Amino acid sequence: MLTMPAVDEGAISAREAIAADLARLVAPASVIAAPAALKAYESDGLTAYRQPPLIAVLPANTAEVAAVLRYCHARKLKVVPRGSGTSLSGGALPLADGVLLGLGKLNRILAVDYDNRCAVVQPGVPNLAISHAVADRGFYYAPDPSSQIACSIGGNVAENSGGVHCLKYGLTTNNLLGLEVVLMDGAVMRLGGRHLDAAGYDLMGILTGSEGLLGVVTEVTVRLLRRPPTARALLAAFASNEAAGEAVAAIIAAGIIPAGMEMMDKPAVAAVEDFVHAGYPLDAEALLIVELDGTAAEVDELMGRVQDIAQQKGATSLRVSQSEQERLVFWAGRKAAFPAVGRISPDYYCMDGTIPRSKLPLVLTRMAEMSERFGLKVANVFHAGDGNLHPLILYDANKPGDLDRAERFGSEILKLCVEVGGVLTGEHGVGVEKRDLMPSMFSEIDLAQQMRLKCAFDPEQLLNPGKVFPTLRRCAELGAMHVSGGKLPFPDLPRF
Amino acid sequence: MQRLQPESISEVVQTVRAHAEARRPLAIEGSGGKSGLGRPVDAETTLSLRGLSGITSYQPDELVLTAWSGTPMREIWEALAEKRQHLAFEPAAGMLFGSGNEAGTIGGVLASNLSGPRRPSAGAARDHFLGFSAVNGLGEEFKAGGKVVKNVTGYDLPKLLAGSMGTLAIMTEVTVKVLPAPEKQRTVIVPVPDVVTGHRCLITQLQEAFEIDGAAFLPAAVAARSGVDLVRAPGSALAAMRLTGSPVSVADRCAALRAALGMATEELHSARSQALWSEINEVGSLLPAETDAFWRLSVPPASGARIADELGEGEAWMMDWGGGRLWIARRDASAEDATRLRQALSAIGGHATLVRGPESLRRAIDAFPMEAPPALLQRVKASLDPHGILNPGRMYRSW
Numbered sequence: 001m002l003t004m005p006a007v008d009e010g011a012i013s014a015r016e017a018i019a020a021d022l023a024r025l026v027a028p029a030s031v032i033a034a035p036a037a038l039k040a041y042e043s044d045g046l047t048a049y050r051q052p053p054l055i056a057v058l059p060a061n062t063a064e065v066a067a068v069l070r071y072c073h074a075r076k077l078k079v080v081p082r083g084s085g086t087s088l089s090g091g092a093l094p095l096a097d098g099v100l101l102g103l104g105k106l107n108r109i110l111a112v113d114y115d116n117r118c119a120v121v122q123p124g125v126p127n128l129a130i131s132h133a134v135a136d137r138g139f140y141y142a143p144d145p146s147s148q149i150a151c152s153i154g155g156n157v158a159e160n161s162g163g164v165h166c167l168k169y170g171l172t173t174n175n176l177l178g179l180e181v182v183l184m185d186g187a188v189m190r191l192g193g194r195h196l197d198a199a200g201y202d203l204m205g206i207l208t209g210s211e212g213l214l215g216v217v218t219e220v221t222v223r224l225l226r227r228p229p230t231a232r233a234l235l236a237a238f239a240s241n242e243a244a245g246e247a248v249a250a251i252i253a254a255g256i257i258p259a260g261m262e263m264m265d266k267p268a269v270a271a272v273e274d275f276v277h278a279g280y281p282l283d284a285e286a287l288l289i290v291e292l293d294g295t296a297a298e299v300d301e302l303m304g305r306v307q308d309i310a311q312q313k314g315a316t317s318l319r320v321s322q323s324e325q326e327r328l329v330f331w332a333g334r335k336a337a338f339p340a341v342g343r344i345s346p347d348y349y350c351m352d353g354t355i356p357r358s359k360l361p362l363v364l365t366r367m368a369e370m371s372e373r374f375g376l377k378v379a380n381v382f383h384a385g386d387g388n389l390h391p392l393i394l395y396d397a398n399k400p401g402d403l404d405r406a407e408r409f410g411s412e413i414l415k416l417c418v419e420v421g422g423v424l425t426g427e428h429g430v431g432v433e434k435r436d437l438m439p440s441m442f443s444e445i446d447l448a449q450q451m452r453l454k455c456a457f458d459p460e461q462l463l464n465p466g467k468v469f470p471t472l473r474r475c476a477e478l479g480a481m482h483v484s485g486g487k488l489p490f491p492d493l494p495r496f
Numbered sequence: 497m498q499r500l501q502p503e504s505i506s507e508v509v510q511t512v513r514a515h516a517e518a519r520r521p522l523a524i525e526g527s528g529g530k531s532g533l534g535r536p537v538d539a540e541t542t543l544s545l546r547g548l549s550g551i552t553s554y555q556p557d558e559l560v561l562t563a564w565s566g567t568p569m570r571e572i573w574e575a576l577a578e579k580r581q582h583l584a585f586e587p588a589a590g591m592l593f594g595s596g597n598e599a600g601t602i603g604g605v606l607a608s609n610l611s612g613p614r615r616p617s618a619g620a621a622r623d624h625f626l627g628f629s630a631v632n633g634l635g636e637e638f639k640a641g642g643k644v645v646k647n648v649t650g651y652d653l654p655k656l657l658a659g660s661m662g663t664l665a666i667m668t669e670v671t672v673k674v675l676p677a678p679e680k681q682r683t684v685i686v687p688v689p690d691v692v693t694g695h696r697c698l699i700t701q702l703q704e705a706f707e708i709d710g711a712a713f714l715p716a717a718v719a720a721r722s723g724v725d726l727v728r729a730p731g732s733a734l735a736a737m738r739l740t741g742s743p744v745s746v747a748d749r750c751a752a753l754r755a756a757l758g759m760a761t762e763e764l765h766s767a768r769s770q771a772l773w774s775e776i777n778e779v780g781s782l783l784p785a786e787t788d789a790f791w792r793l794s795v796p797p798a799s800g801a802r803i804a805d806e807l808g809e810g811e812a813w814m815m816d817w818g819g820g821r822l823w824i825a826r827r828d829a830s831a832e833d834a835t836r837l838r839q840a841l842s843a844i845g846g847h848a849t850l851v852r853g854p855e856s857l858r859r860a861i862d863a864f865p866m867e868a869p870p871a872l873l874q875r876v877k878a879s880l881d882p883h884g885i886l887n888p889g890r891m892y893r894s895w
Contacts, residue, residue, distance in 0.1 A: 115699050115798035138705065160648045167645075173652065174623045189868055194796035196820055197609065197620055198659060199847035199865035200891065201873055205622060205655025209648045226705045253557040255580055255676035294707070295752075298745030354644045356558050386646040387558070423642040423649045430649060441649060442639070449638045449880070450651050456875035468650065 005465045005472055008097040011077055015054055018077065022057050022099070025067040030105070032056040041082065041100050045147070046090040046433055048349070048403060053080065053094030058102045062180060062188060062218040065101070069216065070186030072099055078462050079184070081212040083123060083155030086147040088350055089431025091159060091211050091467060098465075103154050106218060109133050116194040117224045118177050123154020123217045127161075130222060139224040142169035145427070146335050154217045160209030162427035164260040164334065165291075167385035169225070171427070173208040178221030181207060183214075184458040194221060206453065211429050212464040214457040228293035231259060232303060233330045235319040236310040237284030241265060244286035245360040247313035248384045251290065251306055258306070260291040261385035262334050265364075268341065268379040268392070275340035278333035281317050288384065289330055337381045338392065345377070345394035349406045353417030354426035357387040366416055367391060374409040376402070388426035389417070415440050430468045438470050447471075452478050498540055501547040505629070505637055505668050511543060512666065512885075513635030521888045524662035526566055526601030530608055532852055533593040534661055534863045534890045545603055548668055551575055559645050560626065561674050565603025565667040572602055582677035585621050586612025592780040592790060593851055603667045609659030612777040613710040613738070616797075616817050622658035624673040630657065630665040633881025643671045656876070661864070662887040663895075664880040678740035682750045683710070683764040683772060686737075686757060687730035691715065691815075694735040695801035697757065698818045701737060702797075706753045710738030710773055711818035713800070717811035718782050724772045726762055738773055776816055779823050784812050787825035789853045791837060794821055795846030806840055829853055831860040838865070864891040 011018065019033040032038060038052040054077075059065045072079050078098035085092050094100045106122035112134055113119070119130055119141070127148040131140040144163035145151055151161065156172045157179065169175070178192035191204040198204060207214050238244040244263055251258065264272065264280075264287045273280045280287055288310070292302045307318055321327035333340075341348045355363055364380070371378045377394040391413055395406040414424050414434060418441045424434045438447060447469060454461065455475035465472060502508045515522050521539040525531065527546060545566035553562040556579040563572060569587065576582050587610060589599040611620040627641025640653035657664055688694040694713040702708055714722070716733045727734065739749045754761050764772060775782055783790070795803050800819025807813075812825040826833060834857070838848055847865035850858065866873065874895055877884070884895055 113798070114703055116796045117702065137703075160652065162646060162648075170619065170623065171646070171648075173655070174619050183872070187869065189872070191867055193845045194798075195794045195846040196615060196817065197611075197794050197847075199794075199867035200659075201664075201868065201876055202609075202622060202655045202659055203868050203872075203876070205658070206651050206653065208655075209652050214651075226703065226707075228707075229705050249557045252559065252676075255679070257676060294741070295705075295745055295748045297748045298742055301742060301744045354642070354646045356555070356560075356644060358555070358558065383646070387644055388646045422644050423647040425649050426644075426646040427648055434649075438650070445636050446638045446640065446650075449632060449636070450640070450653070452879040453651055453653070453656075453876065456872065456879045 005078070005095070008078070011054060011097040018075070019055050021071060022055065022068060025071060026057060026059050026064045030058040030060065032058070041085070041094055041102070044082070044085040044087040044090060044092040046088055046093070046431065049090050049093050049432060051094050051096055053100035054097050056100040056102055058105050060105045062182065065182045065216055065218050066186045066188055068099070068101060069182055069184055073185045073462060076460060076462065078465055080464050081158070081216045083152030083158070084126065084150050086151040086155065087159060087429060087431060088352065089425065089429040089433040091429050091431040093432050095466065101216060103152065103216070110219070113194060114139070118194050118221050119224055120219065120221045121153055122219060123157070124152050127151050127153055127156055134224055138227050140227050141222050142175055142225050143172050146338065153220050153222065157208050157217045157220055158210065158212045159429045160427070162383070162388070164262055164383060167261060167383070168257050168259045173205065175223045176204060176208060176220065177223055179204050179207060179217055180219035181215035182218055184460070184463045189215070192221065211431060211468050213454055213468060214463070230296045230299045231291055231293040231327060232299050233289055233291040233321045233327045234303060234306060234310070235280065235330055236288040236290065236315045237281045237317040238286045238288065238314060239284070239316055241286045241364050242361045243314045244288050245357065245384070247288060247310050247315065249357060250309045250313060252385070254305060254309060256302055256306065258290045258385060259293040260289065262289045263287065263382040263384035264334065264337065265380040267377065268337055268381050271340040271344045271379055272333040272337055275343055276333045276336050278329050280333055284316060289334055334381065341379050341392045341394065346396040346398065349393040349395060349410055351389065351391045351393065351410050351413050352425050352428040353414050353422055354386065354388045355417050355420050355422035357384070359420040359422070363389070363416060363420060367413060370409055370412055374405050376406055376409055383426070386426070387422065411437060432467055435468060436470045438468070448478055497542070499542050499544060501544045503547040505631070508543070508631045508666060508668060509635050509637055512631050512633065515541065515885050516634050516883050519883050519885065521885045524666055524887050526604030527568065529590055529600040530593040530604055533608060535858050535893070536855055537887050537890050539888070543666065545601060545666070552669065556581055556674070559674055560643055560671055562643060562669060562671040563602050565601060565670050567602050569599040569602060569605060576674055576677070580677050581674045583624060583672065584614060584618035584675045585624050586614045586618070586777060587621065588612055588777045591778050602670055602672070606658050606670055607660060607662050607667065613712065613773055613816050616820060617707070617709040622655050625654040625658050625670065626673055627671040628654055628657060628667050629669040630667045632665045633883055633886045641671065645673050661890045663890055664877060664886065666886065680743045680746045681738060681740040681766060681769045682746050683736050683738045683769040684750060684753050684757070685727065685762045685764060686735045686759060687732045688735055690733065691801045691804055694733055695815070695819050697735045698737065699798055701753060701756065702818045704756060706739065706749045707741070708737045709740055710736070710776070710816070712736045712776050712814065712816040713819070714782070714814050715811035718814045721782050722772065722775055723781070724764065724768050726764055726768060727772055736772060738769060776814070779814070782814055783823060783825045787812055787827055789826045789829040789833070789857060790851050791824045791826065792821065792849045792851045793824060793841065793846060795841065795844060796820070799844050799846070803841070803844060807837055829857045831857065834861045862892045866892065
């Protein structure tokens, strides 16, 4: 039988008592229960969904996190962890009857260890702050999600965040050495450290990208990389998306793994150029940014080969950055793609599927047809190297029916990604956004297996329930394997 | 002793279901090449994945390869070499772990999460393991991950299965990330008087922008066993640093590294460099053959010299991963010695795995280290194999 995360009315009516209890576990000022103040937490980067939490609590250290979780566990209160609240999939969307656990006060860099090439940081430290802290010694932390100025490293761990450089340098999971994690029952567990490889089962591997469902990260040890001596970027314009796609495939087939390889279609280029004035060619149907890094001689050599390939594939213009400043300008456009689209449309809905790159022309054609059918425009930015698409669907939430159409359009795009051999999400996570699409990629048995793993960590399913899985079933029921078919989305999850 | 070699997934499913219902354990193996790694499994039936063999899809420009789990590594290596690609985590042929020169199967390589000298810069087997189909301990076929290089849909179960030694599920099909193989490699070797000097040299140069993707220290007696003339020539201990990439880049970085070292160095070019790193990867030929308790230690790289000093016996050990991995051969193959070794590590950080040892020792101890709370690990195990029938006891005594 299916269990829904019914709202615990008891929790809601006990709000004041719970707040008073929590105020004994953390500094009283760190417990927020006033409705006006709670509004600040009502959504994350997926602003289409909003729900103020029951209470927000902001612990200042691991012991406080453990105390809060132990208390919530004993009282059977749901908990939603939150870093900086930049999730694009609603991973930190609060629950009306749940405690929002904000990790923002755990914001210190605890140690930088160059001999072991790692840094030990608290989860609330912004991604970019790590790189800044080690820049003077020529080091950096490689994963660079576009929100890196704000997004927290703890949130990066929860979502296994990527970025434009992950083709060469990996996602968050490939750049972690250790974690301190508090489980739902308040137990504190340390995994890894300054050495490599898990001792036994790789729990760090499954905690990373578990979207806050398995544990709360309270400390992170990240790998530091030495910044390459030279990085240069190439802007290549093409007369069609197909030609640009072929150039991408040919670069990889030639044995070159660029540090970053990004593609934008014409609508995205237009929006970005109007906003950032990066000098992008407005007549191009598709624009490619290819960044190469390494020693100066190596970059020169590879840049020559990449330019040749781009030319063979019909590039209509080529520009190589001549200075670090120019390289950054090339990237400024791409990194501002989302806000740039936000300027030309009242609202936009950002999708995040991955496809086998060879299917790009097919997917773009089908997407254009859908755009026509739904009557909504779409601008595309891609992490072209790894086939990760970010279609941005333009809509106006004030127009009745627009959001609904945007969501249906988005769902169709993601189903198409799965249909051609890809996946629902490359880096933004499932959250609430793609939760109900999980059955298009996974069978019931696949999902039941994942839910049983969740039960090993959190048998009462108190930690971030309602995310990732389309149905919620009691752990005891998941033990019996011949499961029934019923699949009901949560009727009580706020969707406005 | 019964041996089953299913030829299809449904045969795997039927076999596991029958054993789950009867609560009878199954020993799971690929080619059996790593049977000496871990604890002996007491099961009347061995299920071999050899019958599920073959590359099902290889798309070089998508950087992914999908194969049945029983596909021999030699077949994978050949297919990749033809397109000038490789598995960047550099799996060893695994001679140290078991019998003969079986290179094993792709499933076995992933299930043991063993990686080579490039591991610190390129990641481990788990970092290149994108997705799988498998049969759990209830006989249910399930899948996780995907067949594309970038995916965060659902829990990252490939990470969990990597290194689980067949104790959680039986992988039937796996997808791995493949990458262009470097065109060129060179190795800079630095003769040094002692481990402290050699280790410091690695730690220092790894902090520079040379992109070193192999960093080892060989004590004199170990270097003397090398088949590479220039490695034996100095007659001393040495630090070795590998540089790979395009010819221009390698030549460039090699010159810069030698200049930065500012001491007498030697350079190994393609064939010699390859031969040395193959020896380092395979370990077996470099360490004394007569010792039979072989340990693999993963430690904070900067602690490598200190740990070698504390735990290395004579020169029956070597170091790679820039100090982060130590291979140690110990004469005392007793459970007490294993405890001593692990206790010494607990003060510093890191962990120790018994990779080869007499059966008496392998039975007496947990061959694999454990960092998470045992109760949680057992619940994780039970979430995939509730009756505990898959490779029971292979990693730990209690389950």
